[in-house]
Amino acid sequence: MHEPRDIHLAALKRVLRYVKGTVNYGLHLHATTTPSLTAYTDAYWAGCPDTRRSTSGFAVFLGDSLVSWSSKRQATVSRSSAEAEYRGIANAVAECSWLRQLLGELRCTIPSATIAYCDNVSSVYMARNPVHHRRTKHIELDVHFVGEKVALGELRVHPVPSARQFADIFTKGLPTALYNDF
Numbered sequence: 001m002h003e004p005r006d007i008h009l010a011a012l013k014r015v016l017r018y019v020k021g022t023v024n025y026g027l028h029l030h031a032t033t034t035p036s037l038t039a040y041t042d043a044y045w046a047g048c049p050d051t052r053r054s055t056s057g058f059a060v061f062l063g064d065s066l067v068s069w070s071s072k073r074q075a076t077v078s079r080s081s082a083e084a085e086y087r088g089i090a091n092a093v094a095e096c097s098w099l100r101q102l103l104g105e106l107r108c109t110i111p112s113a114t115i116a117y118c119d120n121v122s123s124v125y126m127a128r129n130p131v132h133h134r135r136t137k138h139i140e141l142d143v144h145f146v147g148e149k150v151a152l153g154e155l156r157v158h159p160v161p162s163a164r165q166f167a168d169i170f171t172k173g174l175p176t177a178l179y180n181d182f
Contacts, residue, residue, distance in 0.1 A: 057170025
């Protein structure tokens with residue numbers, strides 16, 4: 001940087017204080033004999049008060065180890081909570097597909113289907129039953145993408161109770177007790 005100012009020094013100090021205070025934090029990777037991919041996905045429908053766009057989040061585990069996560073505002077406005085959740089599933093499945101391919105190139109094949117957990121029953125039903133309905137026609141690309149992965153046996157989508165939905169931490173503010181549990 002040329003011409004650094006006081007605000008730049010203050011930002012640098014803040015980053016260094018954060019790093020110093022979190023040196024004991026980290027991701028713990030555990031060995032496993034049979035690797036499996038598990039994804040938890042959630043969406044906060046129309047969470048942005050200005051644009052009414054939803055926020056998607058997911059956490060992907062390789063065995064018991066967290067290896068990928070995301071929290072992102074969706075590019076379009078969803079017309080229902082099921083649509084927002086389904087777009088979130090599609091994002092998580094795309095990440096899991098990439099991880100599967102990467103692990104395959106590293107000679108670590110995943111023998112079982114990826115399990116994706118979602119707390120929206122309508123989205124789980126749409127993933128299991130790819131029949132197009134009048135109300136879901138506008139999310140057709142995501143339906144085809146996820147449906148294809150289910151048909152190939154690479155993916156299974158299951159419901160999960162909201163109390164065990166790890167991806168909630170990426171999409172919305174949580175009560176302190178639940179936040180600490182996650």
